[in-house]
Amino acid sequence: MRKNLPKKMEHGGRVRWHRTRERGELLDFSANVNPYPPRIPWTPDPLVLKDYPDDRYELLKEVIGRAFGRDTAEVTIGNGSVELIRAFCSAMLGDGDMACIRPPTFAEYEMAVKLAGARCTADENGAVVRFLCNPNNPTGLLHTRPELLRLLEKTAGQGACLFLDEAFIELADPHQSLADVSHENLFVLRSLTKSFAVPGIRFGYGFGTPELIEKVETVRLPWTVNAFAESFAIEAFRHYEDLERSRERVARERNWLSGRLDDLGLVYEPPSANYILLAVPLEAEVLVERLFSRGILVRDCRSFGLPRHIRVAVRTREENRQLIEALEACLP
Known part of the structure; x- marks a missing residue:
C-alpha cells in the first residue's frame, strides 16, 4: 500500500x-x-572532487568542535539543516509518537515529524520531542538562555527531548545559545549557510550527546556533505568570530x-x-x-x-x- x-x-x-x-x-x-x-578566502579546488568525502567528516567535526568547545563525537553535519531535522525525527520518532510544535514556526518540523510516522500537537504533555526555534522563524521571538535552561529541565523531567533550532542565533544574540550545553535530552541545530550567506552550499550542523549523535549519524545518508561544501565550511569556521x-x-x-x-x-x-x-x-x-x-x-x-x-x-x-x-x- x-x-x-x-x-x-x-x-x-x-x-x-x-x-x-x-x-x-x-x-x-x-x-x-x-x-x-565575513569574507572567506576560499577558492574551490577541483582536485577534491576526485575522491569520495570522508563520511565520518573527522576534520570538519574537529574544526566545529574547537569553535564551540565540543568533542567531535558530539557533532553531526548535514546537507543543510533540513536534512538533520529529518534525520533526527527518523531516529527519535515512530508510529504513534507525538511531537510538540507551536505555530507559527518553521514548517519543516511538522513535515519531518509526519514523514517519521509521528503526529504533531501544540500540547507538551505526552510529547516525545518538543521543537523550539530560537529566534523563532517567522516571528523573531528570542528566548533567553535562562528561559531555555528552565525549559530544558522541564522537558527532560517529562521524559522528552528538546530540539532547539538556532539557525539564526549568530545574527541575533549568540549569548542566548545552548550550543555549549551537553544534555541527554537536548539537540541543538545550527546552519552555516544563513550566517555566511552561502545558501547554495547547503550545510547544517548540530550538537548532542555522543549517544544521540550516533543515532542521527546512523540515519543520515552517507556522503551528503559534498567536498566543496566541506572545504568551504572548514575555512568558514576558522573565521567564525568575524560574525x-x-x-x-x-x-x-x-x-x-x-x-x-x-x-x-x-x-x-x-x-x-x-x-x-x-x-x-x-x-x-x-x-x-x-x-x-x-x-x-x-x-x-x-x-x-x-x-x-x-x-x-x-x-x-x-x-x-x-x-x-x-x-x-x-x-x-
Missing part, C-alpha cells in the same frame, strides 16, 4: 526560479541570509528599517535577527504580487497560517530603502 505523504512545504528564497523564467532582476527579501557576511561584525551591522540596519516601517504605520513583531514579520492591511497574496511587480520578492506568510502577514529580510541600507519605497507605493 502506498504511503500517504504530507504536502510539500513552501519556503522563501525562490529568486533563482523567477530569474530562470525571465522575470528580470529581483531583490530577494524572502530569504533570511546575512547581508554582511560579530555582521551582527553589529545587521542590528544597525534592523533598527533603521524598523523606524521606516513605523513611519508607514505598519505593525510588526519585535525583531531580534535579520528578518521582520509584518502585519499588513490587505491579503498577503495581493501585496506580494504588487511588490513582485516592482522587483521586490518577500515571504508570503500564508504557509505559516498568517494570511495578512509578510516576512522581510534585513538587507543593506540601499536595498532596504528600495523596499520601503516599494511598500509606500503598494500599500493602500
